[in-house]
Amino acid sequence: MALEKVFNNRILLADLTTGKCEERELGDKLAREQLGGAALNLELLRRFPEGEPLVIGTGLLTSTFCPGAGVGVVTAKSPRSGLVVHHPFIGMIGIELKLSGFDFIVVRGRSEKPVRLWLHDELAEVSPAGEVKELGTNQVTGRIRDEYGDMNIHAFQVGPAGAAGSPLAMISESCFGGYDRAGLGLALAEKGLYALVVRGLGNLEVADGFFPESAKLMQETAQSLKGKTGIKEILRLWAKEDSFLPALEKVTHRHSACYSCPFPCRTFGFLREDPARKLETDASNPGCLLIDPQGVLALSFLGNDYPHVYEHCTQLGVDPAAVGLILKAEGIGDKEAADKRIEALVKEKKDLINSNQNNFHGVTPWPDGGDLSAALVQAAGVFSNGIPPAVLPLSTPPFSLPSDPVEKAALVLERTALGLILGVCPLLLLSTPVITPARLATLVKLATEWDGIGEEELKAKAKSLIGQTLKLAAPRGAISEGLKPAGFDAAWAGLKKRYVEG
Ligand code: SF4
Incomplete structure (x- = not known):
């Protein structure tokens, strides 16, 4: 066995009630049985049930040369839906976490005062985090990087929305939001854990033959997605028309890809600087990285204002998809009114579960309510709804898709599951x-x-x-009738049978 080529052999048990951190060996046996990522997270939830645990883990291939292998996973009960959910973090945090020397972190208990967990060089430390309570996610990231003198530090944060107890609070990945639709920002804040700060200066050994095989797969992946750049590629598949495009083009400065990924699906918008500028800017904060297609899409009805409003959501750490749904329903149509209302939504702890808005157990739906397989993926609620509930027709060759909606939903769920076990980007x-x-x-x-x-x-x-995740489901609320296309009930029963009894 060669565990050292994929893991550090280290699980951290962080008890926030006492402030103590203990280590356990991961061990070959557990890694071989569960492989890693979401599957191992779920097993750790079972093994360490005390103190309402939340598990943060890395995938089997996270930080390797495999294409898209920069992903980590949080597994926890969602305060919004009541479902156990696996939420991916896709930017740099997964890599930093694995290279900090920790593979999995079981966060237990609750601190009375806000704390941060700082992981680096195989060391873990719980310390006060009061100063981050009122600051936007960008400011917090900057402050932490200044404090440690390292611009490559990354942080999960609950943001001001989590600190205020908003059910729509999301886990933000450093400065630019994330894909959390499950209110896990609130789950962390309720534990008193306001930031998980990571820096990875370690390394993993590379197995013989691993690099050439990864490079070959990388080349073929890049070839299949040739010419596809930016978040617009994903938005286009869900928007009824290209009305989101002019505002996006107006601010687009560049497209960027995550670690080891050949598909740059993220778009950096210059909001306070000329987007045509090629030279390095003096502005410390020129704009915002648009990473979350569902959030961007939900706000796009605001026209030219939406990139700014999206940025406001990411700074507060509030789910932009839910915010967009609410603002649109309330008839809010410009930045000034939107900004005021967003702050109020956070303060009044607005939730979707008891609202008139269509939702899947309190979670915002993707547009195009008529697609049965997409409805089934979202109804399952096993993975963050920030990840698209369908395969994206972007590649050559295309996916070969089954015609049966249950089979189609299963394809999406199982590819997403595989990504979150191995640490490979589900979007890719x-x-x-x-x-x-x-x-x-x-x-x-x-x-x-x-x-x-x-x-x-x-x-x-x-x-x-x-x-196994579906078996743990004890959902709050219901699925809105408006989100159930014809044939939904029978298809949903078929999907559950496939996984729960199959
Ligand atoms: S597909 Fe997009 S989100 Fe996924 S790793 Fe690549 S750049 Fe990041």
Whole structure:
């Protein structure tokens, strides 16, 4: 076995009630059984049930050369839906976390005062975080980086929305929001954990043959998505028309990709600087990275104002998809009114669960309510609804899709599950069929030298993760009738049977 080529062999138990951190060995046996990421998170929730745990973990391939392998996962009960959810963090935090020397963190208990957890060089420390309470996520990130003198530090944060107890608070990844639709920002804030700060200066050994196999897959992935750049590629698939485009083009400065990813699906908008500027800017905060297609789409009805309002949501740490749904329903149509209302929504602890807005157990839907398979993926609520509930027709060759909506939903759920077990970006896995379970199994085999590991085991683990998570479901609220296309009830029963009984 070659655990040191994928993990540090270290689990951290962080008890926020006492402020104490303990370590446990991950061990070959647990890693071999659960593989990693969301599946191992779920097992740790079961093994350490005291103190309302929330588990933050890295995938089996996180921080390796595999395409898109920069992803980590939070697994916890959502305060919004009541469902156990696996929420991906896709920017740099997964990599920094793995290279800080910790593979999994079980956060237990509750601190009376706001604290931060600082992980670096195989060390963990709980310390006060009172100063971050009122600051926007950008300011907090800047302050922490200044304090430690390192611009590569990253931080999960609850933002002012989490500090204020808003159910719409999301986990923000450093400065620019995230994909949390489950209110996990509130879950962290209720534990008193206002920031998880990470810096990874370690490394993983590279197995023989791993790099060339990764490079080959990277090249084929890039080829399949050739010419696709920016968040517009994803928005276009969900917006009824291109009305979101002019405002986006007006601010677009560049497109960027995460670690080891050949598809730059993120767009940096210059909001306080000329987007045509090529030279480095003196402005300390020229704009905002637009990373969250659902959030951007939900606010796009605001026309030219929406990138600014999106940025406001990310600074407060409030779910922009839910905010967009509410603002639109209230007839708010400009930045000034939107900014005021967003602050008020946070203060009044507005929730979707008892609102008139269509929602999946309190979670904002994607547009296009008529697609049955997309409705099924969202109804399952197993993964963050910030991830698209469909494969994205962006690649050549395209996905070969089953016609049955249950099978189609299963394809999306199982690719997402595989990504969150291995630490590979689910957005990338939903964008190209080139990264198959078989190709991923080859990389896993090379890295771990595990006997018998192969495509079938990866697929079975993905299915089992969905089934085990669905079995834990104790949802709040309901699925709005307006989100159930014809045939929904029978198809939903079929999907549950496939995973819960199958
Ligand atoms: S597909 Fe987009 S979100 Fe995923 S790793 Fe690549 S750049 Fe990041």
